[in-house]
Amino acid sequence: MTKRLLSCLLMALTVQTAVAQRKINKTTKDSLYIYMVRVQGGSFDLGSNDEAADRKPAHTVKLADFSLSEYEVTQKQWTIVMGSNPSTFQCNECPVNNVSWNDAISFIEKLNALTGKHYRLPTEAEWEYAARGGVKEDLVKTYTDTRGGVNEFLITQKGVKPDKIKDGKKYSGKKLPQDVAWYERNGKDHVHPIGRKKANEIGIYDMSGNVEEWCADWYATSYGSKHDAENPKGPSSGNAHVVRGGSFTSTPDELVLTRRAAYLPDTKAASLGFRLAEDK
Numbered sequence: 086m087t088k089r090l091l092s093c094l095l096m097a098l099t100v101q102t103a104v105a106q107r108k109i110n111k112t113t114k115d116s117l118y119i120y121m122v123r124v125q126g127g128s129f130d131l132g133s134n135d136e137a138a139d140r141k142p143a144h145t146v147k148l149a150d151f152s153l154s155e156y157e158v159t160q161k162q163w164t165i166v167m168g169s170n171p172s173t174f175q176c177n178e179c180p181v182n183n184v185s186w187n188d189a190i191s192f193i194e195k196l197n198a199l200t201g202k203h204y205r206l207p208t209e210a211e212w213e214y215a216a217r218g219g220v221k222e223d224l225v226k227t228y229t230d231t232r233g234g235v236n237e238f239l240i241t242q243k244g245v246k247p248d249k250i251k252d253g254k255k256y257s258g259k260k261l262p263q264d265v266a267w268y269e270r271n272g273k274d275h276v277h278p279i280g281r282k283k284a285n286e287i288g289i290y291d292m293s294g295n296v297e298e299w300c301a302d303w304y305a306t307s308y309g310s311k312h313d314a315e316n317p318k319g320p321s322s323g324n325a326h327v328v329r330g331g332s333f334t335s336t337p338d339e340l341v342l343t344r345r346a347a348y349l350p351d352t353k354a355a356s357l358g359f360r361l362a363e364d365k
Contacts, residue, residue, distance in 0.1 A: 116165050117200055119361055120155040122288050124211070127220045131210055131317075132308050133343045139306050140343045146210050147315045150365040153207060153215045156279040156290055157181075157298065157360045158192070166195050173355040174275035180296045180358040182276055186326045186350040189299050189359045206301040207362035209327045209345070210317050216257040216293070216330070216342050218286030223254060255341045257292035257330075258285035262337050266294025272333030276355075292330055293340045296358030300327040304347035325349050332356035 132143040157180035164170045171183045184192070193204050207215070258265040265285070267277045272294070280290045292298075302319030304327045319327065325347035331340035334356050338344070348357070 117162060117196065119162075119202075119204065121152040121361075121363060122155050122215075123152050123365065124150065124215050124219050124287060126150040127214075128313075129214055129217065129222070131213055131314075136341070136343055137345075139345050141307055144308060145313045146214075146317060147313060148210060148214055149316055151207075151211055152363040152365060153211065153289060154361040155284075155288060157296055157358050159279060162196075163192060166192055166199065171353070172276070176276075176278065178278040179276045180279060180291070182296050182355050182358045183353050184357060184359070185353045186299045186348070188353070193361070202363065204361040204363050206299055206359060208316075208318050209300040209302045209329060210314075211362060212292075212298065212300050212329045213342060215287065215289060216285065217254075218257075221286040223286055255337075257289070257342060258283050262293065262340050266291075266331065266335075266340055267333045268294045268331060268335045268337065268340055269333070270337075274333065276333055276358075293342070294331050294335060295333055296330075297328045297332045297335075297346065297356050298330045299357065299359040300329055301362075302327045304345070328357065 126147070126149045128145055128147045130143045131146040132140045134141050134143045159177065160170050160172050160175060160179055160181045161177040163172075163181040163184075170181070171188070172179070172181055173183050189206060193206070196202070197204055254260055256262050256265050262268055263271060265282050267282065276295055279295070282291060282294070284290045285292060303321070303323030304325045305320050305323065326349075328346040328348055329344070331344065348354075
C-alpha cells in the first residue's frame, strides 16, 4: 500500500515537473508571440462630416481582409527585440511608449527578421475599421434632425420625414469610455497593462486610450475624396504621420474613433505607442 502511494506521488510529481517545464519552455519560446485578430474585410464610411475638418469628407472605403494585433506592443516585447526599454512608466505588460514612428518601423524590421513574419503598421483606414468592430460594428439609434454622424443608416417610413438614424459608437467597444479606455479620468497619468479594459466587438483591446497608436499613413488635412476607395494608404508623402486612438492623458472627445492627430516621424512622447498589422 505504501509502495503504491509512493509510486503515485512520484508520478504526480513527475507530471507536475513536466507541466511546469512545458510552461517555462512555452514562455521562453513564445516571448515574441503576437496575438493577432483576423479582421474580415468590408465596406464602411471612413471619417465624419459632423466633426473636425480633417475628418471630412466621410466617404465609403472598401478593405480586404487583414490581421491586427489584439494588444498594443508591450514593453517586454520591445525590450526583447531592441535590447532596452524607452518607456516613461515601466512595466513589462504595459504598452511600450515614448517611441517615435521611426522607432516603431525599426522595431518591426527587427521583429520580422527574428520571427520570419511580415508585420507592419496598420493604415488609418484599417485602424478605424477595426476600432469600429469591422463587420460586427454595433450601431446605436439616435434621434436628430440632421443626417450627420458615422456609418449612419436612415430608418425611413413612406410619406413621413424620418428623424431616426443609427450611428457608430464614439469609442471602440462599449458606449462609455471608462469601460474600454484608460484616459484622463482614470489613467492616473501613466500607461496601464494591456487588456485590462473590455475588448471591442471583434476582440481587440485598448483601441481607445492607454497609448495613442502610430499608423502607416502620412497625414493629410482632409481625406480628399467622397468617392469609393479600395484599401487606401493615404498620401504618398508628407511631413507627419497619422496617430489614432487617444491615450491615458486624453479627454473623452480625444478618444473618439474618428479623431486624427499627426506627429513628425521622430516625435517621442509618453502617450505614443503602436500595435501591429499583417496582411491576411
